[in-house]
Amino acid sequence: MKDAMENRTSAEKTFIAAMRALASGPEARGLMDDAAVLELGEDALVLTHDMLVEGVHVLPGSDMADVAWKLVATNVSDLAAKGAEPLGALLGHMLGDGDEDFARGLSEALEHYRMPLLGGDTVSGGPPRSWGMTAIGRAVYRPVPCRSGAQAGDALWLTGELGAAMAGFEALRDGTDADSTAYRRPMARLPEGLALAPLVTAIMDVSDGLLLDAFRMAEASEVSLAIDRAAPPLAVAEERRDDALRWGEDYELLFTMPAGAAPPVPATRIGSVEPQGFAPLFLDGQPVVNADGLGWQHES
Amino acid sequence: MKDAMENRTSAEKTFIAAMRALASGPEARGLMDDAAVLELGEDALVLTHDMLVEGVHVLPGSDMADVAWKLVATNVSDLAAKGAEPLGALLGHMLGDGDEDFARGLSEALEHYRMPLLGGDTVSGGPPRSWGMTAIGRAVYRPVPCRSGAQAGDALWLTGELGAAMAGFEALRDGTDADSTAYRRPMARLPEGLALAPLVTAIMDVSDGLLLDAFRMAEASEVSLAIDRAAPPLAVAEERRDDALRWGEDYELLFTMPAGAAPPVPATRIGSVEPQGFAPLFLDGQPVVNADGLGWQHES
Structure with missing residues (x-):
């Protein structure tokens, strides 16, 4: 996708x-x-x-x-x-x-x-x-932001919560009464993107899953991203955290800004940008060296 | 298409x-x-x-x-x-x-x-x-030409020949040695379109067949088009004329210009634009009132 x-x-x-x-x-x-x-x-x-x-x-x-x-x-x-x-x-x-x-x-x-x-x-x-x-x-802003501009020292931010689309998918798949709206009718973060464009160093959506897309941002930016596993807010129970960090279709925005700057839209600081290390991604300090199996593999 | x-x-x-x-x-x-x-x-x-x-x-x-x-x-x-x-x-x-x-x-x-x-x-x-x-x-030119601008009194023109794609399709279908290039590798009339844009009153390609596309130009322009059946040059034998006028994928350009004006690209005058009559299209004076079966129906 x-x-x-x-x-x-x-x-x-x-x-x-x-x-x-x-x-x-x-x-x-x-x-x-x-x-x-x-x-x-x-x-x-x-x-x-x-x-x-x-x-x-x-x-x-x-x-x-x-x-x-x-x-x-x-x-x-x-x-x-x-x-x-x-x-x-x-x-x-x-x-x-x-x-x-x-x-x-x-x-x-x-x-x-x-x-x-x-x-x-x-x-x-x-x-x-x-x-x-x-x-x-x-x-609305030039230069047009991209995923490759993250700078060591920046903070890493995420809009919204993770896991809502996953929960909706499972509700549909299993035929339960749980709300499937987030999966069926995802909301693109358009107002947030317009507001963030002049302020971010890098930005992309996490439609393929936070970890996989963060991995890609790190590689494109030639930095390492350090993510605090507990930081991203969840729309599902805490025991589904690892799934929610890998599932996609939440269409939240992942972005970096200079440390100390505050985003003009609701967002959570989930980590930081480090100089390029031996892995593109560190999750609670653990290196993630390979994107295989990292993200959402049930869609191409 | x-x-x-x-x-x-x-x-x-x-x-x-x-x-x-x-x-x-x-x-x-x-x-x-x-x-x-x-x-x-x-x-x-x-x-x-x-x-x-x-x-x-x-x-x-x-x-x-x-x-x-x-x-x-x-x-x-x-x-x-x-x-x-x-x-x-x-x-x-x-x-x-x-x-x-x-x-x-x-x-x-x-x-x-x-x-x-x-x-x-x-x-x-x-x-x-x-x-x-x-x-x-x-x-390259404003206003951008369209299919709806044909005016009564204009001449109706066509670039190139008809039937080459049909012959190529049949060669492939029947496994003969005949040249199938025109069907496999159609050439869009891009230089011709760029040269014609400032001069035409209406223009469109005939990718769905000359007669069907002429019918559409007539309806869009609220005129009638009178086509001389014998006028369009053919890339196939004369006995295939009716087929060639209905077949598509030749990607030639059909256009109208004020009578007396000469197009800046090789083209053949194939008819004229008349005030809107009881049929959008007249072929050798015979009215064509319905687009059904007129053009190329083997593609959607």
Whole structure:
């Protein structure tokens, strides 16, 4: 789900290496960031594309309104991490059952984020069905923040709580009465991203899980991140802490700011930025040297 | 394949009506045009998104390099019809067999059109696999031309020849030695589109077939188009003329200019624009009142 085409498998690695060779311009940011940034006259455009695939990203029997909402939210979250206000979206839609619900969920999400639909394509095909969305935004602050700017000495911050999407997923999977809203209707941290953009040294969303995404920020920034395991607030019971730190889809923002600076939005200080050590990530002082198994592996 | 989300089936009609309601801004052009036009400062951005689906748009056993080429060409053709120079593309890619070939074909096509890869998403899933591409361009001329500007009294023109893609498709389908290049590696008329943009009253590509796309231009422009059946040059034998006029994927440009004006690119005058009559299209004087069965129905 990462716009940065990050890898999971060997085949994907090979393909992504080929894509990186193609995406050699500065605007693509080496496909290492959440979104592309295209300088155009006075403006900096932010562009991101996400795909959802039935059976891979979408639970069987999902409400199509929720699928549409999530498609919008994943894209808007990438805009949020760039401090970009949405200009519009293009939709690639595979027709099928529940299209009326899909249209309704899409309408609700686009209205929520005040992002107009600009165009797209409708096709037949599947199962499995798949959907694609491109979101275009305009950065409110220049230079546009990225994940690679964390500086040793900075503090590491996180908006919101972790684990709500996990709990929602499990409620749906197990058919319990627990609230699944956070999984079905994730909220991109758009206002927070817009407010943070001028102040952060690095920022990204944690849609693939806090630990995996922190690992990536550390590698991109060529620093080490030291995370206090007990610091991130949880939306679930304390015994699920390790799961919550690895699960994704919470769409919170992870960011760094100079020590002593206070973020203008609700956020929790969860660690610090250290000079690049022998591991990108330290969790309560324990080194994490390998991203394998670190994050959310049930989605590509 | 049309960015304008044009309809084929009743289910698609319903869905597209819902999308039109969402795409109420002027930049979406009511989803009736080949691409969205987003005014941004001094620039007009042109945005288009196309999807390809295995088994629907892609023949079984296709060379993945050709699939990637076609994905790029279909998008660039929409930019061409808006007189827009490519700024970049985002790719939604479903991983699978032939990814190395896909990457090679993508590289060749992006290089050909000088369009950098900006980003995208890779996912697992399928079969059937699907791919999406968003192309972004900058219009070289304002106002950005569209399909709805044809004026009674204008002449109707067409670049190139018709039927080459059809012949290529049949060669592949039947396993003959005939040249299939035009089907596998279509050429978007980008230089022609850039040259024509300041001069035309209406323009669009004929990727869904000359007659169907002419019908759409007539409806969008609220005129009638009178086409001389014998006028369009053919890349195939004369006895295939009716097929060639209905087949798609030739990616030629159909455009209107004031009578007496000569286009700056090789093109053939194939008819004229008349005041809106009782049919949108007249072929050798015979009215065509219904778009059903008019164009290329084997793709959605």
